[in-house]
Amino acid sequence: MVKKRKLGRGVAIVGAGMSKFGMFKDKDSKDLFTEAFNEMTASVNKGIDPNDIDALYLGNFSNDFFMHQSHWGPIIADIIGTVPKPATRTEGACASSALAFREGIFAIASGFYDIVLVGGLEEMSKRTTEEVAEGLALATVPYEGRAGFTFPGVFGAIATAYFEKYGANREHLMNVTIKSHNNAPLNPKAQFKLTIRDMMNVKVESAKKKGLPVTEWIDEKDFLRDPRANPVVAWPMHLYDCCPISDGASCMLLVAEEIAKNFTDAPIYVAGIGQGSGRGLHACKDFTYFEATRYAAQEAYGMSNLKPEDIQFAEVHDCFSIAELLHIEDLGFFEPGEGYKAVADGLTRLNGTKPINTSGGLKCKGHPVGATGISQLYEVWTQLRGKAGKRQVPIDDLRVGGAHNLGGTGGTCTFTILERR
Amino acid sequence: MQERPFSDISYEQFLNEERLMGSRCTQCNALYVPPRPICVECHRGDMSWEEMTGKGKLSAFTCIAIGPSFMIAEGYHRKNPYCSGVVELEEGARVDARIEGVDPKNPETIKIGLPLSVKFLHRKEDESLKTYLAFRPS
Numbered sequence: 001m002v003k004k005r006k007l008g009r010g011v012a013i014v015g016a017g018m019s020k021f022g023m024f025k026d027k028d029s030k031d032l033f034t035e036a037f038n039e040m041t042a043s044v045n046k047g048i049d050p051n052d053i054d055a056l057y058l059g060n061f062s063n064d065f066f067m068h069q070s071h072w073g074p075i076i077a078d079i080i081g082t083v084p085k086p087a088t089r090t091e092g093a094c095a096s097s098a099l100a101f102r103e104g105i106f107a108i109a110s111g112f113y114d115i116v117l118v119g120g121l122e123e124m125s126k127r128t129t130e131e132v133a134e135g136l137a138l139a140t141v142p143y144e145g146r147a148g149f150t151f152p153g154v155f156g157a158i159a160t161a162y163f164e165k166y167g168a169n170r171e172h173l174m175n176v177t178i179k180s181h182n183n184a185p186l187n188p189k190a191q192f193k194l195t196i197r198d199m200m201n202v203k204v205e206s207a208k209k210k211g212l213p214v215t216e217w218i219d220e221k222d223f224l225r226d227p228r229a230n231p232v233v234a235w236p237m238h239l240y241d242c243c244p245i246s247d248g249a250s251c252m253l254l255v256a257e258e259i260a261k262n263f264t265d266a267p268i269y270v271a272g273i274g275q276g277s278g279r280g281l282h283a284c285k286d287f288t289y290f291e292a293t294r295y296a297a298q299e300a301y302g303m304s305n306l307k308p309e310d311i312q313f314a315e316v317h318d319c320f321s322i323a324e325l326l327h328i329e330d331l332g333f334f335e336p337g338e339g340y341k342a343v344a345d346g347l348t349r350l351n352g353t354k355p356i357n358t359s360g361g362l363k364c365k366g367h368p369v370g371a372t373g374i375s376q377l378y379e380v381w382t383q384l385r386g387k388a389g390k391r392q393v394p395i396d397d398l399r400v401g402g403a404h405n406l407g408g409t410g411g412t413c414t415f416t417i418l419e420r421r
Numbered sequence: 422m423q424e425r426p427f428s429d430i431s432y433e434q435f436l437n438e439e440r441l442m443g444s445r446c447t448q449c450n451a452l453y454v455p456p457r458p459i460c461v462e463c464h465r466g467d468m469s470w471e472e473m474t475g476k477g478k479l480s481a482f483t484c485i486a487i488g489p490s491f492m493i494a495e496g497y498h499r500k501n502p503y504c505s506g507v508v509e510l511e512e513g514a515r516v517d518a519r520i521e522g523v524d525p526k527n528p529e530t531i532k533i534g535l536p537l538s539v540k541f542l543h544r545k546e547d548e549s550l551k552t553y554l555a556f557r558p559s
Contacts, residue, residue, distance in 0.1 A: 147507040147517035156483030164533045235484035235528040282515045
């Protein structure tokens, strides 16, 4: 049983921004963060003077490795003009900025600060695919690396265990991919803006133009089954089961609840937060759930007095298609072993009973690892304010959403519940 | 043997000697492979070394087409994938290992529950001997 926790005082989000996610030759980390920061300040409708920001918490996994530059806290504080206010970097692999968000919450809840900027960034695309894979593999546990496991490899092994235990198969993973690709074109910030059907048409047209033999696929699954279109990366993970290499930045302005209305007419409140930790695959009792997610979820539900059925929609950490199935079960949206059936039945689609990854998820929105946690919260914030445009969740009175972020192979997991009052 | 600390370095030394070793808590009997110096089950016990029989079964696996540089150096690539897995030892603990003697190009033929026996892969790296833990069908 996880201890029931509460904040010393409430915290509200009064502004948020994120850069476009993608592979950018002509933009660096500072440019991307500037993009996110400018959108954030513009979103605070009663205005924010950056001089009033008390501190910055910034999530970054490994620009050290990717860009050969560390110590990003003060670099970013300098470009946004908050120096000499404190700037602190947090690292939790792919959950780095969810940790920055939590530090910002604690700093305000303790009464020490009133106005805190939290953010995240990662710049990965200037490295080769092999180098990025090596960089990401720094966040597996040592025994896994020595056995030849890569990141997709660990999730591939998890998938084989899930298939064995619950009778699912590759076709069920395809449902996750197709759903993410259907949401992404509706998100102007997403890295991939094509549905699987669009991709098929593009490939057919391109082959016709080049005078090459044209492959006609019957439907999306037929395309995803074709090893030429969707090659194996780490069985059963194929190319379309894996998130891309991305650059991007995200940020949010947090303030004490009692002053929230000074900044915006539409504050979004932090209802529950949770964080857990986990071990390497070999030390897990069962490979079909993440202990860290279950702990984080219990903490967040306990704090918010909310239940899984109260969460109207959520962003979950779909670094690989199989991961989305585990998360929607671990967060209690579906019973263990029922997640893949729920996805197959369309329950997690934009118009389903529990929309998941309306942003397109990591798979299609992109996954600049250090920026991901706050970009998920950005999506929830956007939806709760009714500003998600064509991908707006079609539920009347949308009030409560969740964001789940995972670092490494489940070593760090967070769950955050936001609400509109 | 009793002198060695319950560490990754000792674990690797034992692998060099073709011994798969774990640590067992003298209080609560919990078994750890690789060894742990602290019992995370009871937080009370001292540890003692225990040698595994090297027999087990496959509990999860993957066949990797795009591997890390040291696997590429061994000749693995997109058209020549390799298998990595988690093996449940007959003593109950689980270890990450390379899986040999299976067909990674046809992963559908590899079944969870497959009985396996340990194999020690010795490699010379930077003038020192390094041993990778592997298993193959019994």
